Amino acid sequence: MAHSRDTPTHVALAAVLRVRDHSLEVLLDGNALPGAELTRPETLEAALGRALELSALAHLEQLETRSDPRRTARGWELATAYLGLAPADAELAGRWHAVGALPPLVDDHTRIVAAAQARLRAKLSYTNLGFALAPEAFTISELREIFVAALGYDVSATNLQRVLVRRGVLEPVAGHRAPGRSGGRPAALFSFVARRLEVTDEFAALRPPR
């Protein structure tokens, strides 16, 4: 039951995103984001760690703290939202849902997913954040599919490669991916130079096509 208290509860929530099958997905626990209440002297990240295997995430950053006392019907509760990113093969408990066709979510969780998506889109353009969605090694086409799903607009493989190599984000790596049944030239493999967030180009971005 909703009732007033003289002190709020505080939860840490995470919108964990990944790209799989050309689609940007978010990890849900029922119709809510995974989260945990802050119950003892610890950081919000530590509380979140009780709801989520943080070591399976390639990246975690804070989004915002939502404090409207009416944000939930359960009473006075603050929520600090996080953006988590995982490669497609990460093992995480819960169900993945396409961000574009979410079921109705509890409280303000839909807004949190939107904020997470917006943050991801922005940072993909001027940081090396792609590393957190990609596997260790990949072809440019595979990376392109990740970017297209995450950005929501088309990206040319040609230019994606050149931009990211020019910025020193991507480096070629030994080996090739064998072509499929229908043939085609074997694709060279690449990998991210760094696997921690870096602002690689403060003053540029991947532009959407006209």
Added chain:
Amino acid sequence: MAHSRDTPTHVALAAVLRVRDHSLEVLLDGNALPGAELTRPETLEAALGRALELSALAHLEQLETRSDPRRTARGWELATAYLGLAPADAELAGRWHAVGALPPLVDDHTRIVAAAQARLRAKLSYTNLGFALAPEAFTISELREIFVAALGYDVSATNLQRVLVRRGVLEPVAGHRAPGRSGGRPAALFSFVARRLEVTDEFAALRPPR
């Protein structure tokens, strides 16, 4: 005295910045940022409003929530930090200190000021956020001084005007500023087209000189 509690207190803190006399300044209350404790069901912004005349600010946005239980010696206390911006003539209680030569501050407040400065610098480059530091009407030289102080690097008046007009951020306004004793051509007045935050150029920025 520091002691453990089973529930944390929560404060809202603000790093309010302005530019005056070629210097970026932050509003302090003693050797701390102004702030207030969240004591009843209200938003963090409402709590902040008890410590600060929010209507004197031209812009307010959330920075981050700091949750390390050891961030203060007073015990378990969360802090949600805000960035506030004010024009040079805003009336606000407290003392202004140059950001470049701050006294030692309480708890983690120095880090919060650094985060505020970083956020301001970034957003000045790809949004219209300059409006929040500038008066209603101003000359390009006056605006240049604000940008130089806030960004920390030199900016040419020529290019500043052209960039901001090209992006539709600035518009010419009637009137001229009379020259000083030493002469010079009277300066045309400009003003910001919008006085709410807008992302004006997702894909560009004011570059520092080489």
Added chain:
DNA sequence: ACAAAAGTGTTGTTACTACACCCATGG
């Protein structure tokens, strides 16, 4: 006339997009 400050014209650079073309493989 001359210094000072504001504003304009112009050139060059850079990071990008777009697209034509070439390469390596399977059937």
Added chain:
DNA sequence: CCATGGGTGTAGTAACAACACTTTTGT
């Protein structure tokens, strides 16, 4: 030998920095 997918070469473009030049004022 041709379809398929990967990769390169190259031209065009937009936004910008840099700087020489012109304009308008005060003394």
